[in-house]
Amino acid sequence: MKIIACIKQVPDSEAKVKADEGVVSWGDAPLVINPFDEYAVEGALQQKEALGGTVTALCIGPESAREALKHALAMGADEAILVSDAALESLDTVGAAKVLAAAIQKIGGADMVVFGRQTLDNGAGLTPAQTARVLGWPMLGLAGSIKVEGGAVTVERVLEEGRQSMKANLPAVLSVVQSIGEPRYPSFMGIRKASKATIPVWSLSDIGATAPTAIVTRTELMNPPAQDTAIEMITGETPADIAEKLADKIIAEKVL
Amino acid sequence: MKTFVYIDHFKGEVQPASWEALGLAKSFGTAIALVFGAGVDDVVKAAVEYGADEVLVADDASLGDYRAETYASTLSALVLRQAQDTASSLNPNLILFPTTARTREMAAMSAVDLNTGVLTDISDLEVNGESFVATRPIYEGKVLEKTVCSGKPVMATIRGRAFPKPNREEGRSGTITKVAAAGEAKSTVEGYSASESAVNLGDASVIVSGGRGVSNNPSLTPPDGMDEKQAEVWRAQQGFALVTDLAQTLGGAVGASRAAVDGGYITYAHQVGQTGKVVAPDLYIACGISGAIQHLVGMRNAKVIVAINKDADAPIFKQARYGVVGDLFQIVPALTQAMKKKLGK
Numbered sequence: 001m002k003i004i005a006c007i008k009q010v011p012d013s014e015a016k017v018k019a020d021e022g023v024v025s026w027g028d029a030p031l032v033i034n035p036f037d038e039y040a041v042e043g044a045l046q047q048k049e050a051l052g053g054t055v056t057a058l059c060i061g062p063e064s065a066r067e068a069l070k071h072a073l074a075m076g077a078d079e080a081i082l083v084s085d086a087a088l089e090s091l092d093t094v095g096a097a098k099v100l101a102a103a104i105q106k107i108g109g110a111d112m113v114v115f116g117r118q119t120l121d122n123g124a125g126l127t128p129a130q131t132a133r134v135l136g137w138p139m140l141g142l143a144g145s146i147k148v149e150g151g152a153v154t155v156e157r158v159l160e161e162g163r164q165s166m167k168a169n170l171p172a173v174l175s176v177v178q179s180i181g182e183p184r185y186p187s188f189m190g191i192r193k194a195s196k197a198t199i200p201v202w203s204l205s206d207i208g209a210t211a212p213t214a215i216v217t218r219t220e221l222m223n224p225p226a227q228d229t230a231i232e233m234i235t236g237e238t239p240a241d242i243a244e245k246l247a248d249k250i251i252a253e254k255v256l
Numbered sequence: 257m258k259t260f261v262y263i264d265h266f267k268g269e270v271q272p273a274s275w276e277a278l279g280l281a282k283s284f285g286t287a288i289a290l291v292f293g294a295g296v297d298d299v300v301k302a303a304v305e306y307g308a309d310e311v312l313v314a315d316d317a318s319l320g321d322y323r324a325e326t327y328a329s330t331l332s333a334l335v336l337r338q339a340q341d342t343a344s345s346l347n348p349n350l351i352l353f354p355t356t357a358r359t360r361e362m363a364a365m366s367a368v369d370l371n372t373g374v375l376t377d378i379s380d381l382e383v384n385g386e387s388f389v390a391t392r393p394i395y396e397g398k399v400l401e402k403t404v405c406s407g408k409p410v411m412a413t414i415r416g417r418a419f420p421k422p423n424r425e426e427g428r429s430g431t432i433t434k435v436a437a438a439g440e441a442k443s444t445v446e447g448y449s450a451s452e453s454a455v456n457l458g459d460a461s462v463i464v465s466g467g468r469g470v471s472n473n474p475s476l477t478p479p480d481g482m483d484e485k486q487a488e489v490w491r492a493q494q495g496f497a498l499v500t501d502l503a504q505t506l507g508g509a510v511g512a513s514r515a516a517v518d519g520g521y522i523t524y525a526h527q528v529g530q531t532g533k534v535v536a537p538d539l540y541i542a543c544g545i546s547g548a549i550q551h552l553v554g555m556r557n558a559k560v561i562v563a564i565n566k567d568a569d570a571p572i573f574k575q576a577r578y579g580v581v582g583d584l585f586q587i588v589p590a591l592t593q594a595m596k597k598k599l600g601k
């Protein structure tokens with residue numbers, strides 16, 4: 001099995017992100033692997049363990065995104081590839097999908113490409129299906145479990161309405177969700193291996209792609225309206241007393 | 257101005273934000289509903305009653321199970337056909353969808369086919385002639401962006417309860433036109449297990465949610481023979497029974513934090529937050545939920561938030577309008593009683 005896990009680098013979830021004079025700032029918070037993509041790496045590693053083979057972590061990003069790829073290597077990925085090019089500064093999801101598809105073709109021979117469900121920064125959740133469409137491969141989205149047998153993959157899709165079992169022939173594109181299992185912590189050995197690894201950097205011409213023009217673009221950045229967070233604490237002698245007061249407050253809000 | 261509105265349904269059960277999308281489209285001009293599936297007469301009827309000027313229906317056995325490829329191809333073919341037919345009165349400038357797992361996939365793929373883009377999870381849409389500016393959350397909703405799409409048609413998935421829901425006019429009649437299914441599915445649906453309880457958090461005007469705290473009642477003695485994990489889940493179920501009582505009293509739905517879902521206390525369908533459902537009810541009552549950012553982004557647009565937590569320093573209190581520091585096992589049932597009395601139930 002040759003498995004590719006697509007990962008992005010994003011500001012840490014705990015970061016205080018805000019709009020600051022037209023740009024997004026996150027202070028000195030660290031950049032990390034997109035948390036949803038840790039599940040993608042975990043899902044890929046589970047399949048490698050079950051079936052043998054290799055896991056390649058693939059990322060489009062600036063040079064600094066090497067750190068996110070190193071995290072994937074430390075978790076147990078066999079190799080990592082960074083696609084980096086000055087022409088990729090403003091990339092929308094269709095553009096990312098075209099570039100990822102070209103890199104996946106260049107890597108060659110993949111049986112399965114695993115994505116996270118969405119990025120923390122853009123949060124679109126579009127790239128996996130768009131990459132599948134560009135490649136012409138089946139898309140199995142939001143997989144909570146993965147099983148490969150006889151050249152086909154079956155996933156359990158976790159939907160609001162319930163769980164749906166879906167099957168497709170390999171090669172296929174998957175996106176995974178948290179039910180896949182908590183991402184493993186990098187081992188000491190893994191961290192050492194990752195720190196020594198060389199990560200090839202491919203330009204657009206290396207993968208035979210042209211710079212996609214962004215169709216979706218940002219025109220303005222805003223901080224969400226400040227919420228009136230004047231909290232009123234309800235206290236009382238007994239739970240019944242508190243409940244009585246709280247019930248009156250709720251009714252006075254006219255939200256029922 | 258002509259807008260296609262994709263009516264998302266799962267086995268005939270329509271995602272209510274589809275109607276909100278229809279209402280939004282009507283406010284711009286002509287709203288043409290799209291209904292895909294097999295045996296979807298009821299959905300078509302509902303689309304007409306919610307105000308669609310016309311319904312384009314692809315009713316075909318091949319669309320019986322949702323698959324991203326066939327749904328996307330059917331949509332793309334429909335748009336291309338309108339675009340080529342210069343006489344067509346249906347050529348859309350905009351396609352609206354409710355934001356769901358399915359629409360993200362099919363819109364994503366169709367955008368590749370049509371060389372356009374998708375604006376996801378939008379909470380506002382300004383229209384200036386043929387240009388659309390959408391507002392959407394980025395960075396877990398910590399920042400908002402205004403965004404535009406230079407392709408045509410512009411595709412946008414709307415956030416639930418961000419736009420008003422139109423009234424349903426029983427018995428309204430409208431034009432219904434059959435269209436062809438297109439594309440080849442690349443996967444098969446092998447089976448399906450429904451969540452045991454139907455929850456529609458997206459549409460609920462009241463949500464009462466439980467977190468890890470619902471399992472924390474040491475005074476409850478679990479039945480004999482349970483190991484520690486079983487006892488924890490059993491305790492949590494007693495806690496969720498109280499949460500459910502309150503929700504039912506208020507005519508609302510039951511939500512949960514991810515810790516409660518991961519703990520096996522309740523199914524994923526109930527999860528509120530970044531990786532669950534983003535909700536905006538009029539009233540949200542958080543019981544035994546600490547208020548992690550990933551939970552807050554899912555519920556902070558609620559009109560009135562009430563937090564019940566025994567830890568006075570829990571971050572959820574920073575987001576709430578009313579707070580009670582106390583044990584949910586005491587406060588929640590007392591609140592249910594008080595509400596029953598006051599609402600005359």
Ligand SMILES: Cc1cc2nc3c(=O)[nH]c(=O)nc-3n(C[C@H](O)[C@H](O)[C@H](O)COP(=O)(O)OP(=O)(O)OC[C@H]3O[C@@H](n4cnc5c(N)ncnc54)[C@H](O)[C@@H]3O)c2cc1C
Pocket residue numbers: 013035036466467468469470472473512513514515516527528529530531532533543544545546547548549550551554564565566567570582583584585
């Ligand atoms: C990538 C990612 C995505 C995530 N997505 C989501 C998501 O979609 N939704 C989500 O909710 N979380 C999500 N999380 C998890 C989130 O970070 C928190 O771990 C989770 O929300 C915590 O749930 P909780 O508040 O129920 O549990 P805890 O943080 O453990 O809080 C339990 C609370 O209950 C209180 N309590 C205990 N006993 C009682 C009692 N008897 N009475 C009253 N109060 C009591 C405690 O004081 C505490 O504040 C995500 C995390 C990551 C990394």
Ligand SMILES: Nc1ncnc2c1ncn2[C@@H]1O[C@H](COP(=O)(O)O)[C@@H](O)[C@H]1O
Pocket residue numbers: 006007008034036037040058059060061093096114115116117118119122123124125126127128
């Ligand atoms: N720059 C990138 N490099 C590699 N993978 C990416 C990149 N951007 C997005 N992805 C993948 O696509 C998924 C969905 O991204 P998005 O559509 O932006 O929400 C992510 O979870 C990643 O798996």
